Amino acid sequence: MSSLDFDVAHLLSGLMVLVCFLMLYQDRLYSLLNTFALHAVVLALAVAWQAYIQAAPHLYVTAAIALLFKGGFIPIALHRLIRRMEIHREVEIVGGVGVTMLFGLALVALSISVMLPVTSSAGTLAREDLAFALSVVLLGLLMMITRRNAVSQVVGFMTLENGLVLAATGAKGMPLVVEISVAFSILIAFIVIGIFLFRIRERFDTVDVSALDTFRGDRQ
Amino acid sequence: MALISDYLVQGVQMLLVLALAPLVTGVVRKVKARLLRRRGASVWQPYRDLLRLIRKEAVIAENASWLFRAAPYLIFAATWVAASLAPTFASGLMFSWAADLIAIVALLGSARFFQTLAGLDIGTSFGGIGSSREVMIASLAEPALLMVAFTLSLLAHSTQLSSIIEVTQSPAVGLRISLAMVLVSLVLVALAENARIPVDNPATHLELTMVHEAMVLEYSGRHLAMIEFGAALKLLLYMSLIGGIFVPVGMARSGDPWPAYFVGMGAYVAKLGVGAVALGVFETAIAKMRVFRVPEFLGGALMLGFLAILLLFVSRGHL
Known part of the structure; x- marks a missing residue:
């Protein structure tokens, strides 16, 4: 594997x-x-580059799916949803951008320090791909935790899924059917x-999921 | 002979930064004025301002201590030393053993320390506000700057600027996302440290928003000239750092023949011109943010620096 292949994949x-952090x-x-x-x-x-360096044409399909559905269809549909529910002016409560960022950094550090020793036998490319994918998954989870608005929780969930796809393409050989x-x-x-x-x-005239808490049965 | 020419090149750099600093400020002002469809002052106006200020009488408040009088010279001296260590038209200069990124951060830090002390010295409320805000900004900008320094030194295995530039000049550096992140982080820090628009407005005297101007409000005459000159040098220093580390095109190396130095000087002036125009366009396009949003802005810079270090660690297995 030449140095340029590695550098572009790394990039x-x-x-x-980085874009995960931008989302937070x-x-x-x-x-x-x-x-x-x-x-x-x-x-x-990233997936298309993996397809190129692994010479695995079915990964191009994965890349196309990612581009079409997640880059086009779902954001546009969510845009419409937001406009129809008339919440597009809402500035949501995040609970401190700075704290979330610090948590995110800690999660990235955690996933790198967990992944690197575990995968020491694998190739460099797969190792760092897995480390980054785990951090994207964790950052998506963090987004689901720190946002109260249901729409941004959906976005957090989709981010998590992006991380899974990244992991699967880095570790050679996810069948197309699965994808x-x-x-x-x-x-x-x-x-759904x-x-x-x-x-x-x-029901509640809001998409703030904390409104659901008051309807929980077993409150201590 | 080699020794003499080494001294000569270093001396030329020290004089060059001094000569170019007001011009850069003038170009930025001119670009901003032209974008607002004003004619604007000539690009040579900062030189005339400095001359006028030096000739004028310095008025000093009654309760000013010696610190108030000494601070402008200390600020100017520290900034000048830092600017003459920064990479300009040639790497591997006479004093490049001292041109350490951390030393430059420390020099700028001590200049800021004296500036905030001088702001507090007179005891006016404006000075106090300015100093407290400046320290708030600095407490976030300096860690971010150190993160940048650490990332670059991880890459180059040294904190010396000349060896860092050797690494970024060599083709082995390749495509690195860490370098891109560090670049963005350094630009954000530079905007904050030079009191440019999203953080502070260099052209206002509105008490709600001013940071840098509030601290130097009591200064006049030659003291003000020193402080303004120091600010111009600081802007030049950051532009040279960004241009020298990330775009090391045309820089002469030690031992090159004479023409290489002239090419380097031309490239340096061109880089400064591009930087000044870019800064003017950026400042015109963006609005100033509230003082309390500055931590988020600089937190972003800090985060980018930290992330760059982490990513560099991941790819170290490959290095």
Whole structure:
């Protein structure tokens, strides 16, 4: 493997982690969605590069799926959803951007320090790909935890899935069938969550999920 | 003979930064004025301002201590030394053993320390506000700058600027996301440290927003000239750092024949011109942010620096 191959792969997967941080930084829904679309585009580029250096043509399909569904369809649909629910002006409560950022950094450090010793027998490319993918997954989880707005929780979930795809393409040989079924399950999850969002709003006049807490049965 | 020419080149660099610093400030002001469709002052205006200030009488408040009078010279001296160590038109100069990134951070830090003390010295409320805000900004900008220094030194295995530039000049450096992150981080820090627009406005005297101007409000005459000159030098220093480390095109190396130095000087002036125009365009395009949002802005710089170090650690297996 030549140095340029490694450098570009490193660049793209590092960019994915960086865009994750950009997403944590956003406090408007529209800009969050745009950043998410950017994340998907970077993912598509990273996967396409993996396809090129591994000479695995089926990964190009994965990249196309990522670009079409996650970079195009889902952000546009969420944009429409937000406009229809008239929450596009809402500045959501994140609970301190700085604290979230620090948590995110700690998570990246954690995933690197966990992944590097565990995968010491694998090639450099797969190792760092896995480390970055784990950090993207953890950052997506962090986003789901720190956001109260249901739409941004959906975005956090999709980010997590992007991390999984990155991991799968780095570790050679995910069959195309799996990838297609994952893409469809994401779509179905998106539809379910969309319906769920409307239900929440019908009931509570808000998409802030903390409104659900008051309806919990077993409160200590 | 070699010794003499080494001294000569180092001396030329010290004089060059001194000669070019007001011009850079003038170009930035001119670009901003032209973008606002004003005619703007000539690019030579900062030189005339400095001359006028030096000729004028210095008015000093009654309760000013010796520190108030000494601070402008200390600030100017520290900034000048830092600027003459920064990479300009040639690497591997006479004093490049002292041109350490951390030393430059420390020199700028001590200049800022004296500036904030001088702001507090008179006891006016403006000086106090300015100093407290300056320290708040500095406490975030300096760690970010150190992160940048650490990333570069991890890459070059040295904190000396000349060896860092040798690494970034060599083709072995390749495509590195860490370098891109560090570049963005350094630009953000440079904007904050030079009191440029998203953080502070260098052209305002509105008490709600000023940081740097509030501290130097009591100064006049030659003291003010020294401080303004110091600020111009600082701007030049950051531009040279960014240009020297990330775009080391055309820089002469030690031992090169004479023409290489002239090429380096031309490239350096061109880099400064591009930097000044870019800064003017950026400042016109963006609005100033509230003082309390500055921590988020600089937190971003700190985060980028830290992330760059982490990513560098990951790829170290390959190095």
